[in-house]
Amino acid sequence: MSVKVYERILDLFEAEGIDTIFGIPDPNFVHLFHTAEERGWNVVAPHHEETAGFMAEAVSRMTGKAAVCIGTLGPGIANMAGAVMCAKVENSPVIFLGGQRARITEQRVRRGRIQFVQQSGLIEPSVKYSASIEYADQTDEIIREGLRRALSGTPGPVYIEYPSHVIQEELDVPPVLPPSRYRLVGQTAGQEQIEEAVRLIGAAKQPILLVGHGVHTARAGASVKELADLMACPVIQTSGGTSFIEGLEDRTFPYGFSTAAVEAVVTSDLCLAIGTELGEPVHFGKGRHWLEGEANRSWLLIEQDPAAIGVNRPIDVPLVGDLRAVVPQLVEALKGSPRTPTPELKRWISEDAAQLAELAETAPSGSSPVHPARLIVEATKDFPADGIMVRDGGATTIFGWTYSQAKPHDVMWNQNFGHLGTGLPYAVGAGVADGGKRPMMLITGDSSFQFHISELETAARLNLPLVCVVAVDYAWGLEVGVYKRTYGQGSLETGVHWSESTRLDKVAEGFGCYGEYVDRDEDIAPAIKRAYASGRPGVIHVAVDPKANSEEMPSYDEFRTWYAEGQQ
Structure with missing residues (x-):
């Protein structure tokens, strides 16, 4: 079929379930904005490109998918830079699209060019992937590579720009591919690691679940609830994982700020960490509250990026894969042998509720x-x-x-x-x-x-x-x-x-x-x-x-x- 480049970009995003775009329209993007709105997309023009990036990041967190933000060439990209850096540190898969002058303008040896700076080199250190659609027939491969990089391993932002002369070129292309045809989707952990994790969980007397930001952004609360019920243990929130999972509200305690959380961590003999980098706010899983009992505590970590395993602390059983696939694996493997509830769990629930009520009273x-x-x-x-x-x-x-x-x-x-x-x-x-x-x-x-x-x-x-x-x-x-x-x-x-x-x-x-x-x-x-x-x-x-x-x-x-x- 014959389509314009901007139409094909929308097609590729739609294959990933993306239907929202944030940005301030400019000549590079008016055709894309107009077509997106005709297709029924949410097209939102805020008052600043940085907020467009933040809004896109919020959509990604709420949907568990990649999100899209657009910045006009030059000052628009400059305004967007703060949101790009934020998405990188917050591990948010945002696709930042940037317009640019035609390449004939960029390549000429001239001074005083209007609304122009070489953008890719400025943004590249803050993204997982930076590329430019130099030729119309690169559209599929570059957009797909951007999505692949944004959603693989530790999620994060990518930057893709296209010069103004490319956006309205015609393409003769086949139907778009579903995500599973061009990137790894639903990666599960190895059976050997699942079996070892089940063995350690079954042997543990005081296990805890350490739940981070990634559980919320992956929209994986329901499966984590099933896992927590089978493990019959407390849920410890990291400072980034402060969304409460439905049905686990009473036994979810904030790390470091709840006396129940501190006691549960100190006395734990197994920690299953999900959706967390084990960073500074949890003392890398080895300092402060973790010091006591360290010699007797086993660590299981569900992590999509194999390069992250063992970086901040040693891990006994790494479960490498997408937590949306690995948690159901564990749930299925544990169904035949649910744990007896941790004896202290009722007391911790009562103490945490009393602490919260006391804070309200005092x-x-x-x-x-x-x-x-x-x-x-x-x-x-x-x-x-x-x-x-x-x-x-x-x-x-x-x-x-x-x-x-x-x-x-x-x-x-x-x-x-x-x-x-x-x-x-x-x-x-x-x-x-x-x-x-x-x-x-x-x-x-x-x-x-x-x-x-x-x-x-x-x-x-x-x-x-x-x-x-x-x-x-x-x-x-x-x-x-x-x-x-x-x-x-x-x-x-x-x-x-x-x-x-x-x-x-x-x-x-x-x-x-x-x-x-x-x-x-x-x-x-x-x-x-x-x-x-x-x-x-x-x-x-x-x-x-x-x-x-x-x-x-x-x-x-x-x-x-x-x-x-x-x-x-």
Whole structure:
């Protein structure tokens, strides 16, 4: 069949189940955007190419598939660069498409060319694959190679550009191939390794499941639930794996921040790690809480990239393959011999629930401005498990992971890279992927919220059921705390405070959203309820106590152990 290059690109993406595209249309891409919309794709034009990348990353996390973002030549690609780096560190398979001037322009020896820079070389260090469609008949091989690289091994971003003279060329091509015809799909682990894993699990007295970010992004919660039930053991969340798996909410404990989690880790004699790189936030699986009992603890790791096995710590049984295929293998092999529940499991469940209730009870209340711990309790106490929770900010996120009373099945934040400003675009992307069906809440600090506040218009245009709860201390709260710990109280805090005249609720109203100002504990939950009832995206400006925000961050000493240079 005869098609244009841009039509063929869409065909190839559709074969992978991709139906959403983010970017700002320019002459290189208007034909692709127009055709995608005619085909029924979600075509979203945000206000900045960086947020387009973040939105695409959120779609990938919500669907378990690759996602697509487009940047116009020159400044568009420059704007997109932060999202490219973020996708690399967050292990997100985003296909970044870039336009470029015609090659005759690039190859000439000229100065002062308009909107031009050699882009591939700048982006190449931040992606798994970088290529250019130089000739129309390369379209299939390069797009497929991009998808292959993005989704194989440790997932990650790729960059593909095409010069303007290529996009509208004609191709005579056969029907597109399904993914299984050109890349490895559903890789399972070897039978010998599965049998050894089953033997060790059966012999273990105190096994634990260590569940990471990859379980959420692979959308593998249901099969992990089956595995957890057969192992009858606690589930320990990494800091990136904070989405709660349906049916496991009561026995899922956050690593390092729950006394039940610490005891379960310390006393464990087997750890099955799924969807995690065993990075700094879990002390590489060998420091801090893992030290006690190390000699008697077996390690099983499900990992798609064979080159990752044994890098951060020795692994007794590596299960190399796609966790979406390997976990069902283990489930099938364990069905005939389910474990007796770990004796301490009931006590840990009770203690963890009591700890959470105590945090809600003891979070400081009655002050105006609001204590940030109380903000988290009040904002999350009624949030439904089927909602989508998004986090952003420094101090606000630290308060959030300690005091949150909600256990949603979808929690999204930028844990690995620590990139501020991702919250609002993540929420928009998640809402697009979800079709605007479920309630969403973004809990963020004021400084991070203002990175990409213009995307409130995008949320309003798409009519997303999103409420943004913004902790406002008119400062970079985490950095104020650093100044105080470094130089003492009353020190000169350079560059971390900003104008107290800004009203984010009024800004929201200007974008066509619902806005409300709150400075008392008891008004937070009702304001959130009114925002949802308004039928528009909402922003609740919550004035928080700046002193408490910078000085009373919970579990901060535990958080600092993630940065124990040379000690892990």
